[in-house]
Amino acid sequence: MSQSHETKAADKKPGAAFFDHFDRHAHGKGLKGGTTHYCPGCGHGLAHKFLAEALVELGVEDRTVMISPVGCAVFLFYYFDTGNTQAAHGRAPAVALGHKLANPNSIVVSYQGDGDLAAIGLAEIMHAAQLGIPISVIFINNAIYGMTGGQMAPTTLPGQWSATTPEGRGPMQGQPMHVSEVIAKLDGASYVERCALYDQRERKRCKAAIKKALQLQVEGRGFGFVEILAECPTHWHMTSLESELHVKNVMAKEYPLGLIKDVTREPWFSPAKPTFDVERVLDVLETERDTVERFCQKFPEHLDPLDVSIKLAGSGGDGAQTAAMLVTRTAICEGYDSTHIPSYGPESRGGTSYADVHIAKSEVLSPAAPHPHVLVAFNAPSLDKFAGDVRPGGMVIYDASVIAKAPKVAEGVRVHAVPMSAIAQRLGNVVVKSVVALGALQQAAQVLDERSFLGELRRSLSHKAGMIPVNEEAFKAGVQAVRTPA
Amino acid sequence: MSRERPPVLVTEALCKGCGRCIEACPKKAMTLGSDINQTSGLTPIHIDYNLCNSCGLCVVACPEPYGLGAEVYDLEDPRHLYGEQARSKRPANVAPRKIPLPKVEPMVLKGNYASAIGAILAGCRHVYGYPITPSTEGAELMAKLLPKLDGVFLQACSEVATVNHMYGCAAAGLPVMTFTSGPGFSLMLEGISYFIGAELPGVFVDVMRPGPGLGYIGPEQSDIKLACRGLGHGNTHAIVLAPTSPQEMLDLTIEAFTLTYKYRNPVVIAADGYLGQITGRVTLPDHLIEPGLPDWAVWGDAAHKSNLISSIFQDWSELEKHNEKICAKYRVMEEHEQRSTGYQLDGATTLVVACNTPARMAKAAVERLRREGRPVGLFQPLTLWPFPIKALLTELVHANRIVVVEASDGQLEDELRLALHHARGPDVDIRHLRHMGGILPTDQEIYQIARSCTEVAQ
Incomplete structure (x- = not known):
């Protein structure tokens, strides 16, 4: 007996990436420790074997991760002495990509049947193929659902009996799907071949195809797809031998065997390892390493003892959100709590857009501003809509260049008409009208400090330094317009 | 024999008698047998050694790993009795590492961005997602930042694909997360059930919006039922965190990664549309985390080869035990993770x-x-x-x-x-x-x- 062990160990290479004993198959009890769960004559066993041999021949079995599908091959992990992950129905290629991108050095194989891959999982396989990241897909096409008991698959042949096509697959059940041909049309797929198992020549070709798909992955070249026409004697109601002949004489007519696509790509897939370097992380996050100078002497208690709310409103593109964000950033730099909430909507521009801003001495409670202390309005509809909501003692600032009529406001609300657009135009850049508005807001309401706004403008524009002067000018012009109204 | 090829032997108990070797044999040495094997109840193949020249083509055609070969598979081999798995050593558990962060000025961040940055600081470098308002800024920021950190952001073809990309990454042992909202969260539920069944960690940020159906994109809190009571099929639960501000979006995202690894169970962050969109002050923590590699990971190397990530159990009593194990984790969470x-x-x-x-x-x-x-x-x-x-x-x-x-x-x-x-x-x-x-x-x-x-x- 010890001699036979030695023989076996010596035989290991070349051998197959199978467990010596299938412990996971019903705890390896009795026969199950040495045999597969497949029916007699099933094509899966051969596909497993060729795959297991190819992995060893390429010397990659230790770093291989097999993704088992839902279907008869769900128990792939009973047999393969590799890493194993079992996936949800149809999602094996998505799971495979998760593995491959987590560890680019792993060799990931998505092994799927025709229901799994061609029905429920069509989106995943198409996108995995189109993405082209080097993984290997083994597609077992036996034109029927095995595990659930012989129902129609997308690849079921015209006229073929199945439990859900009891009269044979007819025109109402659609046409057989030629998956490999579709995959081959996708630019991401490097290699696509269809094989069979019915005779020695085809078996040899099948093994070589599996090995080639794996090789492409090992070399980081591309996505490999091998379709295998496999026998299902049980659900075809045939003997093993009849099944082989059925593949040869019937299935292979519908699904022609052979190479469908082979585009050699240079090795390209070699992602770097993720970094956790503190300096790099802080740089990438664009954190502010230097202490920002503060200018505010005290909270704007003349507006509210604890929490000042501001609404900025205009039409999309007016810059209400930009200005609101600048107020929030400036307030936070000054050590206050501040929030900005946009009236967000679908990505269609041109509608009304408003932003609610709060500046709080310690904490912003309710972030909405239904009754703001200050309203900045960039267009007439916004002014009409919100001017009446401004609370007594508050103020309204509006773009007098585009709004002719002064708003109706509650008693005690001050109104500042500022020709924001005209000022911006004079400065040669209409976009800066939101910054003109900021200057006007600061001068009229004394919310923070001019210097803190100017500092934040410079920080925000550090990536487009050329824009700093015109923005500074715009801010100052806004201040001036309120200080000495036209 | 003449060419010193080993004879082909059939392990009769393992031969299912399919007869694929018959077609393969050029010498017609193989025939369907007639004696029922007492162990398998099947009828193994018969080899006529007068005809067999040990070419081995039948071995290539045999679908059984140990049906035909140079030796008879020994079912009584003590190695088999004690099992391969029992002998395989578990790999080392590599714990995550805390790296101190210098103090920086508070950041001004949208809730979605704050959560994304929280994930980056928690060691997450793999993010999958599908755009959906009002959560999309999370994916957008990850798409911008992760490549600069040699991480991965992949825009999946759907939320169904998203959760399964995540499943693969989590199975490999690495931190992974996504941003989504109601309709997308609904699509991810099957996958979340698989996460729970296979005991995988993952963080799902659901920026809740109004439904039912397409509803719209404002703030709502109507995925609470899904998150607390409806995480797909089976006996499922996950810790559901509810932040209030951009600061909590960051803090609770970091916390979510700790919890998801602690329990090997997904964590849901239930935010609302406003919270995704609101901008506020966010202070960064005093450290970042470099993830380790758990001993259970299917990483794809020799050390982790014997690992398996799966949620299928053929034996009903084993599946009950598995459920009891998972439910016992829920009881521990109920005992120790209540926060308010x-x-x-x-x-x-x-x-x-x-x-x-x-x-x-x-x-x-x-x-x-x-x-x-x-x-x-x-x-x-x-x-x-x-x-x-x-x-x-x-x-x-x-x-x-x-x-x-x-x-x-x-x-x-x-x-x-x-x-x-x-x-x-x-x-x-x-x-x-x-x-x-x-x-x-x-x-x-x-x-x-x-x-x-x-x-x-x-």
Whole structure:
């Protein structure tokens, strides 16, 4: 007996990436420790074997991760002495990509049947193929659902009996799907071949195809797809031998065997390892390493003892959100709590857009501003809509260049008409009208400090330094317009 | 024999008698047997050694790994009796590493961005996602930042693909997360059930928006039921965290990664549309995390080769045991992970219960009521599942009225009532203020209903 062990160990290479004993198959009890769960004559066993041999021949079995599908091959992990992950129905290629991108050095194989891959999982396989990241897909096409008991698959042949096509697959059940041909049309797929198992020549070709798909992955070249026409004697109601002949004489007519696509790509897939370097992380996050100078002497208690709310409103593109964000950033730099909430909507521009801003001495409670202390309005509809909501003692600032009529406001609300657009135009850049508005807001309401706004403008524009002067000018012009109204 | 090829031997108990070797044999040495094997109950193949020249083509054609070969597979081999798995050594567990961060100025971040940055600081370098308002900024920021950190952002073809990309990454042992919203979260539920069944960690940020169906994109809290009671099929639960501000979006995202690895169970961050979109002050933590590699990971190397990530159990009693194991984790979570916070709870006879953005409005209302001398406090669950019932019961010693404020048709209230019932809590007058469709309860409304409670009490 010890001699036979030695023989076996010596035989290991070349051998197959199978467990010596299938412990996971019903705890390896009795026969199950040495045999597969497949029916007699099933094509899966051969596909497993060729795959297991190819992995060893390429010397990659230790770093291989097999993704088992839902279907008869769900128990792939009973047999393969590799890493194993079992996936949800149809999602094996998505799971495979998760593995491959987590560890680019792993060799990931998505092994799927025709229901799994061609029905429920069509989106995943198409996108995995189109993405082209080097993984290997083994597609077992036996034109029927095995595990659930012989129902129609997308690849079921015209006229073929199945439990859900009891009269044979007819025109109402659609046409057989030629998956490999579709995959081959996708630019991401490097290699696509269809094989069979019915005779020695085809078996040899099948093994070589599996090995080639794996090789492409090992070399980081591309996505490999091998379709295998496999026998299902049980659900075809045939003997093993009849099944082989059925593949040869019937299935292979519908699904022609052979190479469908082979585009050699240079090795390209070699992602770097993720970094956790503190300096790099802080740089990438664009954190502010230097202490920002503060200018505010005290909270704007003349507006509210604890929490000042501001609404900025205009039409999309007016810059209400930009200005609101600048107020929030400036307030936070000054050590206050501040929030900005946009009236967000679908990505269609041109509608009304408003932003609610709060500046709080310690904490912003309710972030909405239904009754703001200050309203900045960039267009007439916004002014009409919100001017009446401004609370007594508050103020309204509006773009007098585009709004002719002064708003109706509650008693005690001050109104500042500022020709924001005209000022911006004079400065040669209409976009800066939101910054003109900021200057006007600061001068009229004394919310923070001019210097803190100017500092934040410079920080925000550090990536487009050329824009700093015109923005500074715009801010100052806004201040001036309120200080000495036209 | 003449060419020194080993003879082909059949292991009769393992031969299913399919006869694929018959077609393969050029010498016609193989025939279907006639003797039923007493172990398998099947009829193994017969080899005529007078014809066989040991070419081995039959071995290539045999679908069984150990059916035909150079030796007979020995079912009695002691190696097989004790099993290969029992002998395989577990790989080392590589723990995550804390790396100190220098102090930096507070950042000004949108809630979605804050959560993304939290994930980066928690060591997540793999993010999968599908654009959906109002969560999309999370994916967008990851798409911008992760490549600069040699990480991966992949825009999946759907939320179904997203959760399964995540499943693969999690199975490989690495931190992974996504951002989504109601309709997308619905699509991810099957995958989340697989995560739970296979005991995988993953963080799901659901920026809740109004439904049903397409609904719209405002803030709502109507995925609470899904997150707390409906994480796909099977006996599923996950810790559900409910942040209130961009700061909490960051803090709770970091916390979510700790919890998801601690329990090998997904964690859901239930935010609302406002919270995704609101910008506020965010202070970074004093360290970042470099993830380790858990011993159970299917990493794809020799050390981790014997690992398996799967949620299928053929044996019913084993599946029951697996369920019991998972449910035992839920009990531990219920015991140890209840989190809540409060405001002005001292001596409160009326409790406003709210989470997410409505908790901010509620805080403003409570502030105002307290200024008027009314004994109202805010009880704010930070975990929606497990519901922080222990802390609530403490408050119910002095409080006898609850007003549940939420942006859904009572989904938070249901969690509260269930928890109260299970805990055999006191009889308490529960009222509510609800809005839906993107409308949030205002502080004025909360003020009024809570005030009326104190008037009844007086």
